[in-house]
Amino acid sequence: MIKLTVLYGHPTDIQAFEKYYSDTHLPKAAKMKGHTKLELTKLLSSPDGSKPEFYRMAEFWFSSPEAMQTTMESPEGQATAADLANFATGGAKVMVGAIEK
Secondary structure, eight states: OEEEEEEEEEOSSSHHHHHIIIIHHHHHHHOOOOEEEEEEEEEEOTTTTOSSSSSSEEEESSSSSHHHHHHHHHHHHHHHHHHHTOOTTTTTEEEEOOOOO
């Protein structure tokens, strides 16, 4: 199992980020096919109660590296990835990992 994780930095305008994220970006991401699970997290704090390093996290699970590659190379995957520059004013880090059990 492969997981693609997107970590969003703190936006310069939270309200603008949230509106764009829910009204534009998530509908684009919803058109992507091939993932087995999607989880969206709004980070509240670090373990010590301080501000977390990141603002939001999105995680996509795929059955294999090939399934992830097919999804991300699709027109829908490309549109979703390209859309990050339109609203992620705090930056976005994208990572891929193998899930261990």
